[in-house]
Amino acid sequence: MIRRRHVLGAAAAALGPAMPALAQPSGSRVLRMVPQANLTSLDPIWTTANITRNHGYMVYDNLYGMDAGFRPQPQLAEGHAVEEDGRRVTITLRAGPKFHDGEPVRAADAVASLRRWMKRSPSGQKLAEFVDDLSALDDRRLQFRLKRPFPFLLPALAQVSNSPAFIMPERIAQTDAFQQIRDSTGSGPFRFKRDEFNSGSLVVYERNPDYSPTTAGVPSLTAGPKSAHFDRVEWQIITDASTAAAALQNGEIDWFEQPPPELQTLLRRNRALAIEAIDPLPLTGILRFNHLHAPFDSKRMRQALLPAIDQADFMQAIVGTEPGLWERAGVFTPGTPLANEVGLEALSGPRSLDRAKALMREAGYTNQPMRLVGPTDILAPAAMTQVCADLVRRLGFNADIVLTDWGTTVQRRTSREPLDKGGWSIILTSFSSFDFVDPSAHFPLRGNGTSAWPGWPDIPALETLRDAWFVAPDLPEQQRIAREMQRVAMDELPYIPVGSYKSLTAIRRDLRDRVPGFAIFWNLKRA
Secondary structure (H helix, E strand, C coil), X not given: CCCCCCXXXXXXXXXXXXXXXXXXXXXXXXXXXXXXXXXXXXCCCCCCCHHHHHHHHHHCEECEEECCCCCEEECCEXXXXXXXXHCEEEEEECCCCECCCCCECCHHHHHHHHHXXXXXXXXXXXXXXXXXXXXXXXXXXXXXXXXXXCCCHHXXXXXXXXXXXXXXXXXXXXXXXXXXCCCCCCCCCEEECHHHCECCCEEEEEECXXXXXXXXCCCECCECXXXXXXXXXXXXXXXXXXXXXXXXXXXXXXXXXXXXXXXXXXXXXXXXXXXXXXXCCCEXXXXXXXXXXXXXXXXXXXXXXXXXXXXXXXXXXXXXXXXCCEECCCCCCCCCCCCCCCCHHHHCCCCCHHHHHHHHHHCCCCCCEEEEEEECCCHHHHHHHXXXXXXXXXXXXXXXXXXXXXXXXXXXXXXXXXXXXXXXXXXXXXXXXXXXXXXXXXXXXXXXXXXXXXXXXXXXXXXXXXXXXXXXCCHHHXXXXXXXXXXXXXXXXXXXXXXXXXXXXXXXXXXXXXXXXXXXXXXXXXX
């Protein structure tokens, strides 16, 4: 079995001193970072890619942020009022926030942004079912008129998960939700430098001198005051991990978001660097099936893979064999209230390729083609894809393995075409801890057919349970529903969970006050 994979082609010897300089040493007011992936889309509503979400948090703000306890806190909002037994909610904006073009943030901008967001985000789509009317009362007040109370309203507006409810200027937010925006004008702590953007090479942000942070609370995940201490932030797109690691050691960059494990060991020897978990909670990896086309339009074919799936193989390919860096997982983030063991016996006990092959034959597999699509330039998906490629070959699939860059993979997975027209059968990726905390923003757990996240499973029972979760009266009932959702998911298999892992990041020790959760740049400062 594959236990380790040098995904990015890094070699320990490559960390020697004879490396060409990439840039001048970082100044105190410039922060240089190698991100997890190339930025190929600027629209955090159009794609669920983490790199685009991270871009969104640089340039946009939300009405409400989410603190580390997953509680919504005011951001652009000054506060809200709930009336008519929860059926009318009025949100008042703070005075002062401006967009990067100098225009004030108005309630009309928030209304247009939320309407676009509600067409794509799972949380927004659920909220839309409750909304009778959403309108701007004046420049600072927007109002939800609800068909019935929706207690999850503020948590939905504060969701950190992919496709957050970012507030854009009305003129941009009026773009069709299924078309990508090109203009990144926001009101966030940094401004995107379109004139210096070179996809595959460089992404630049400059401090927004007119940013008006909230004074409420303390910095925690996306909540609290957001202070930009750097005049300029550069994302250096370096796909070769050994080059990125050498640049970090030489002081040419300040932060390497996702160094592979074979380089983490060597970077730890440098006293100027710290290796730490970017998020206190683990990320979860998934093996996602395309439910529209053979062979995995058959539930029995999806189930046939279960005896061959060893979560250890997938996770150790990402983080190595060091104890404590990965754990077995179901459909909810380990260590959070909804995590449970229901249905996971299919992934425990001895693993058996022979049993999986027998189940494939019983399901009617007779050498039909399948296509595995994955990246080479982003650590976790690349590592898991390599493990899966080895697995499907050993299972005897007539497999076409297509490895490209992450941006191309993200674009290609949106295709619903059959294989003979460029479609796909399996993809592997991972999600942040907060994506899988509950069903609200859990993209892969949806079962709403062609409206679902790529893979498009049609599982009405999951949708019914999800609806029930939103109106559950208390945590015990939410947990009961979560157990039933996992039971259905492990039977129908919208995807197979392949484990959870701690994502480790490498950062210079002279940087302090990093906000944990993901690659967050506000409040970060140089000592």
